Amino acid sequence: MYRIKGKKTIIKICGITTANETEYLNKVKIDLVGMVLFFEKSKRNITIDNAKEIMKTLDDKIKTVAVVVSPTIDQIEEIENAGFDYIQIHGEMPVGIFDKTDISVLKAFNVNDMEMYDEYSKISGIKGFVFDAAEPGSGRTFDCNSIRDTKRSEKWFILAGGLTPDNVAEAIKTVKPDGVDVSSGVEKGDGMGKDYEKIRRFVRNARGQEGGML
Numbered sequence: 001m002y003r004i005k006g007k008k009t010i011i012k013i014c015g016i017t018t019a020n021e022t023e024y025l026n027k028v029k030i031d032l033v034g035m036v037l038f039f040e041k042s043k044r045n046i047t048i049d050n051a052k053e054i055m056k057t058l059d060d061k062i063k064t065v066a067v068v069v070s071p072t073i074d075q076i077e078e079i080e081n082a083g084f085d086y087i088q089i090h091g092e093m094p095v096g097i098f099d100k101t102d103i104s105v106l107k108a109f110n111v112n113d114m115e116m117y118d119e120y121s122k123i124s125g126i127k128g129f130v131f132d133a134a135e136p137g138s139g140r141t142f143d144c145n146s147i148r149d150t151k152r153s154e155k156w157f158i159l160a161g162g163l164t165p166d167n168v169a170e171a172i173k174t175v176k177p178d179g180v181d182v183s184s185g186v187e188k189g190d191g192m193g194k195d196y197e198k199i200r201r202f203v204r205n206a207r208g209q210e211g212g213m214l
């Protein structure tokens with residue numbers, strides 16, 4: 001296990017769509033903010049220009065993650081030039097990504113398809129892994145027990161997929177991930193935009209697991 005006793009759980013809130021939402025993200029002191037780009041099927045998809053506006057309002061301590069599905073090299077270069085700290089890649093990784101760009105990658109895995117996991121674990125440009133349910137951003141859960149014994153390394157091991165303020169503590173206790181990632185579970189009832197109270201409870205319940213869980 002690489003999770004160090006007392007180490008803070010990394011918290012990523014994903015699917016931010018407006019600069020109005022950053023005020024409360026700054027207040028609750030999360031670590032990573034995700035923005036969905038180049039994926040029009042998602043209701044959370046935003047443009048690079050929108051993303052740059054959001055970034056201007058974020059606390060410097062919060063790192064930014066561009067969330068994409070099977071991106072092209074051109075899209076990755078745009079993301080890098082926009083100043084994102086990380087790119088979270090669902091689906092395919094483009095050939096030559098590590099020759100042509102320097103951006104740090106979080107590779108997302110559908111937990112039902114971990115075939116490339118061992119190979120990607122050897123790539124230094126990959127900062128970490130996000131373990132997600134079959135349909136990203138759907139709010140669907142999966143049985144966390146299925147990944148609790150997955151081989152770990154120094155790379156971030158981030159749990160995603162259907163997390164909510166009510167299940168995050170138990171999920172952390174079961175999997176002991178380096179971080180947790182949520183989108184649907186902290187949205188308003190109508191699914192449009194984030195709900196401050198849900199974010200606050202999510203962070204409180206995730207942080208409540210630190211120290212005592214190990």
Ligand SMILES: O=C(O)c1ccccc1N[C@@H]1O[C@H](COP(=O)(O)O)[C@@H](O)[C@H]1O
Pocket residue numbers: 014015034036039042043044045067068069090130132135136137138139140160161162163181182183184185
């Ligand atoms: O949120 C989306 O619409 C999305 C679109 C494309 C790829 C990933 C997406 N979201 C990611 O899905 C996981 C889990 O989300 P949820 O909490 O189950 O809604 C998270 O990593 C989001 O970044």
